[in-house]
Amino acid sequence: MAGPQKKIIDFHVHLAQYEPFSDSAYEFYLKSYPSADAYKAFRDKYKNPVEFTGLMDESGVDYAVLLAEVAPLTTGIATNEMIAAFCRGNPRLIPFCTFNPQLDANMGKSLEDLCVKQGFKGLKLYPTYNHFYPNDPAIYPLYAAAERLSIPVLFHTGSSVFKNSRIKYGNPILFDDVAVDFPDLTIIMAHGGRGPWYGEAMAMVRLHANVYIDAAGLPPQKLLEYFPEMERFAHKFVFGTDWPGADMKRNIEKIGKLPLAREAVDKILGENALRILGL
Numbered sequence: 001m002a003g004p005q006k007k008i009i010d011f012h013v014h015l016a017q018y019e020p021f022s023d024s025a026y027e028f029y030l031k032s033y034p035s036a037d038a039y040k041a042f043r044d045k046y047k048n049p050v051e052f053t054g055l056m057d058e059s060g061v062d063y064a065v066l067l068a069e070v071a072p073l074t075t076g077i078a079t080n081e082m083i084a085a086f087c088r089g090n091p092r093l094i095p096f097c098t099f100n101p102q103l104d105a106n107m108g109k110s111l112e113d114l115c116v117k118q119g120f121k122g123l124k125l126y127p128t129y130n131h132f133y134p135n136d137p138a139i140y141p142l143y144a145a146a147e148r149l150s151i152p153v154l155f156h157t158g159s160s161v162f163k164n165s166r167i168k169y170g171n172p173i174l175f176d177d178v179a180v181d182f183p184d185l186t187i188i189m190a191h192g193g194r195g196p197w198y199g200e201a202m203a204m205v206r207l208h209a210n211v212y213i214d215a216a217g218l219p220p221q222k223l224l225e226y227f228p229e230m231e232r233f234a235h236k237f238v239f240g241t242d243w244p245g246a247d248m249k250r251n252i253e254k255i256g257k258l259p260l261a262r263e264a265v266d267k268i269l270g271e272n273a274l275r276i277l278g279l
């Protein structure tokens with residue numbers, strides 16, 4: 001291969017172990033293992049960040065974004081504290097905090113504390129899991145803080161297999177308000193409106209300079225079917241796997257095999273994320 005190896009960033013990684021998992025999340029992950037013991041051995045191994053960075057090395061991933069998740073109704077709980085502890089002292093692990101608007105007050109102030117004092121680099125929100133509309137004015141003080149602090153916000157959009165997820169909160173069109181009202185806020189739509197709304201997600205990307213798509217949780221070989229304009233808008237896509245729901249190495253290989261220009265692949269696999277994260 002010509003030229004220096006470009007950096008690869010997995011923009012969408014969950015902890016292997018939640019405390020606790022919801023029943024539906026546990027059962028979903030368990031299906032990929034021959035037994036409950038085998039699944040437990042996997043979780044025990046990868047709740048150790050040293051083991052996880054070893055897997056990143058084997059997979060060719062330079063940086064991983066680790067996502068907090070407080071969604072007891074749907075998936076379970078990976079607190080901001082759990083993410084901070086997992087990423088501590090390792091600059092290759094990039095911590096994103098979360099809030100559940102149903103549980104947290106003063107989210108703008110809390111975001112500032114988490115980012116300035118504890119080193120969180122981004123925010124993940126789960127409208128479909130926590131049952132709120134992302135353009136609800138009640139969330140706006142949080143967006144104002146994120147915009148002021150230059151903290152990117154990753155949102156779950158589209159469908160999910162987990163029980164109690166409500167898809168109506170995951171329509172990409174809802175981000176039109178947020179993108180207009182916060183023009184300097186970086187908005188990343190995870191899963192690009194998965195299921196019914198790939199076209200809507202693409203419309204947001206086309207309309208708004210500050211809106212991106214994280215292609216996590218989608219089969220890479222289908223991406224051009226879902227987003228026929230992916231090459232032209234390669235500067236607006238970031239690569240993510242939704243690990244442990246998907247294999248990092250295999251997904252990178254599949255993206256590399258798409259009929260896209262090398263420059264487009266480099267942007268998607270790493271360059272855009274480096275820019276968004278200020279690395």
Ligand SMILES: [Zn+2]
Nearest residue numbers: 012014217242
């Ligand atoms: Zn995810």
